[in-house]
Amino acid sequence: MIKKPSKNQKPPERFFEYLKIANTLLGRFLPSYSSCFEMCKLQASKNIESEGEANRAAYDATQKILLLVIRAHPALCQYVFGKPPETEISSDEYMERIGIYEQVRVFSTALAHIVQRAAIAEETRPGEEINLGITSTQIASTLNADGSLTHRAFDYDIFEGVNLRRFKFCPVCEEIFWLSRSDKQACDKCSNAYRQKTYQNKNRAELNKKQREAYKQNKKLKKMKEGKNGTL
Numbered sequence: 001m002i003k004k005p006s007k008n009q010k011p012p013e014r015f016f017e018y019l020k021i022a023n024t025l026l027g028r029f030l031p032s033y034s035s036c037f038e039m040c041k042l043q044a045s046k047n048i049e050s051e052g053e054a055n056r057a058a059y060d061a062t063q064k065i066l067l068l069v070i071r072a073h074p075a076l077c078q079y080v081f082g083k084p085p086e087t088e089i090s091s092d093e094y095m096e097r098i099g100i101y102e103q104v105r106v107f108s109t110a111l112a113h114i115v116q117r118a119a120i121a122e123e124t125r126p127g128e129e130i131n132l133g134i135t136s137t138q139i140a141s142t143l144n145a146d147g148s149l150t151h152r153a154f155d156y157d158i159f160e161g162v163n164l165r166r167f168k169f170c171p172v173c174e175e176i177f178w179l180s181r182s183d184k185q186a187c188d189k190c191s192n193a194y195r196q197k198t199y200q201n202k203n204r205a206e207l208n209k210k211q212r213e214a215y216k217q218n219k220k221l222k223k224m225k226e227g228k229n230g231t232l
């Protein structure tokens with residue numbers, strides 16, 4: 001169960017750590033271990049009769065694919081393995097670390113959903129609580145020595161008590177940020193750029209208004225002049 005958020009509660013430090021990585025993964029496709037393994041097993045069973053051997057081959061193939069995926073995202077790789085992408089990783093180490101990959105993957109997906117849901121809810125029914133709707137389908141998996149997986153529910157206490165409405169997409173860099181003040185419009189690193197942009201837009205609107213007024217005034221004067229000329 002998700003606790004009701006208190007008004008300005010800040011998320012735990014661990015949340016920001018995850019948020020940083022999640023932002024580098026927004027919109028990227030991250031396959032789950034189980035879907036990848038199932039796909040590889042289907043492929044392996046076409047050529048290998050023994051189920052044990054097919055499992056083994058699928059396990060090896062899954063490892064190769066997931067390593068490629070993880071290495072393609074330096075921040076994710078650093079977090080999962082604590083090493084730069086080019087470093088060799090042993091099979092044992094890989095098995096330990098794949099659980100971390102699954103957690104980051106689930107978190108990133110969940111957070112993107114949450115922010116989207118929050119944005120939708122904000123437009124339609126402000127003040128209403130947002131249902132996460134992810135707990136039943138999102139699970140973390142532990143890799144066993146034979147290549148099979150044990151599933152358990154992902155630890156969602158990281159979202160507990162956190163006001164999910166306070167996560168927003170920054171309109172400038174399009175990353176997810178934590179709304180430390182409710183009147184914040186952009187993330188910390190973009191707030192100056194955002195202010196400048198809105199200031200320019202406001203100025204432009206005012207300039208346009210002035211120009212329109214001047215044009216109208218001119219037209220009026222011209223008409224008056226023409227009228228005068230007509231009477232002469």
Ligand SMILES: [Zn+2]
Pocket residue numbers: 170171172173174175186187188189190
């Ligand atoms: Zn930003």
